[in-house]
Amino acid sequence: MKTQVAIIGGGPSGLLLGQLLSKQGISNIILERMTGEYVLGRIRAGILEQGFADLVREAGVSERMDAEGIVHEGFELAFNEQSTYIDVKNLTGGDTVLCYGQVEITADLMEARDAAELETYYEAKDVELHDVNTESPSATFTQNGETYRLECDYIAGCDGFHGVSRPTIPAELRTEHEKVYPFGWLGVLSETPPASKELIYSKSDRGFALVSMRSETRSRYYIQVPLTDNVEDWSDDAFWDELRKRLPPKAADNLVTGPSIEKSIAPLRSFVCEPMQYGRLFLVGDAAHIVPPTGAKGLNLAASDVATLYKIMTRVYKEGDASCVSQYSDxxxxxxxxxxxxxxxxxxxxxxFDASETSDSELGNVTFSRFMASELSYYTGSESGKKVIAEQYVGLPYEDLKP
Incomplete structure (x- = not known):
């Protein structure tokens, strides 16, 4: 079989890229190693930068997002028994973010792809990428005992941190930067109204907590826990009790508890692979980079990768200009x-951070804690400091290709 762009991975990044390419008449086929039901079952991010939301609109898949998404004009930073509101909309000249769950985005994109009768191979096993540094790359895979070869012009590796795309780049040609944090986030999803209309990032002597939501009636909460903890260690009651102790008083009073419908612990890491391109293979999203979820950048960085690759592929096929391909990684x-x-x-x-867990091994815990307290006080104590946070939170503009 043949296509112009082979997309490895059927999560939101691969689906969004596929939808955008098809709008430009660029053929693409998605290979996904898991079932569609599994992909939809992954509970992930829910805060979309303006750029991501605009890409979804450009892909023609925004109807439900625009109808059900909750616009957030700011968020709250709580620490030292006080709270500071970061008025994102006013500080950035009108930019906002949108609360709309990754599961919902994925479902909308899947439905649109099915409606357009675009090819997706779920449960594609044993995927291997071949000749990616030539003009004739390809991918092989098995499905239901049959072996297939997909010939293509370009390959988009949207298959996540554990996928096959990144290891296809020879080890001697890539540099991987990684930091593993000494704690994780215990997250609970519940059918309860959120304790706040907008996100609250809360720091206390007991550790970090986050108030977030997926809708007006579905809440998503997180607390910092040691990496040695297991989900089974935390009953629902224990989670709610600990969360309440870490929140500012108003949010704690507004907290509505109920049975969890999903509970998990996610480790935190920072990871970047350089370069993000090898020949005609492009790494997209988690295949190339991982961020801790503080700041809601993971899915949004993947979207900016998609935007850049989409611009490149459009120029290649609509204008016949392949010289821009080399711009992707930079x-x-x-x-x-x-x-x-x-x-x-x-x-x-x-x-x-506990005494043995400082972010910088050359700093003592007390010194590090003082530095971070000073950072918080400085940036939240002035309009210019708040503006820096707000501009970063809504995301920088997408960069255009060079002529």
């Missing part, structure tokens, strides 16, 4: 490193 990495820095910064400021 453009993508500039935004990735900015998002990585902001996520690292927010994580350091808002989390509790």
């Amino acid at each position: 453009i993508a990495l500039r935004r990735v490193w900015n998002g990585e820095r902001f996520s690292w910064w927010m994580t350091n400021m808002m989390h509790k």
Whole structure:
């Protein structure tokens, strides 16, 4: 079989890229190793930058997002028994973010792809990429005992951190930067109204907590826990009790509890692979970079990768100009490193580090804690400091290709 762009991975990044390409008449086939039901069952991010929301609109899949998404004009930083509101809309000249769950985005994109009768191979096993540094790359895979070869012009590796795309780049040609944090996030999803209309990032002596939501009636909460903890260690009652202790008084009073419908612990890491391109293979999203979720950058950085690759493929096929292909990694990495820095910064400021867990091994715990407290006070104590946070939170503009 043949196509112009082979997309490895059928999560939101691969689906969004496929939908955008098809709108330009660029053929694409998606290979996804899991079932569609599994992909839809992954509970992930829910805050969309303006750029991501606009891409979904450009793909023609925004009807439900625009109808049901909740616009957030700011968020709250709580620490030292006080709260500071970051008025994102006013501080950035009108930019906002949209609360709409990744599961919902994925479902909408799947439905649109099915309606357009675009090819997707679920449960594609043993995927291997071939000749990606030539003009004739291909992918092989098995499905239901049959072996297939997909010939293509380009390959988009949207298959996540554990996928086959990144390892296809020879080890001697890629550099991987990684930091693993000494704690994780215990997250609970519940059919309860959120304790706040907008997100609250809360730092206390007991550790970090986050108030977020998926809708007016569905809440998503997180608390910082040691990596040694297991989900089974936390009953619903224990989670609600601990969360309440970490929240500012008003949010704690507004907290409505109920049975969890999903509960999991996610480790935190920062990761970047350079370059994000090898020949005609492009790494997109988690295949190339991971951020701690503090600051809501993971899915949004993947969207900016998609935007850059979409612009490149459109120029290649609509204008016959392939000279722009080499721009992908440099453009993508500039935004990735900015998002990585902001996520690292927010994580350091808002989390509790024990004596042996300081972010910088050359600093003592007390010194590090003082530095982070000073950072919080400085940036939340002036309009210029708040503006820096707001601009980073809504996301930097997408970069255009060079002529």
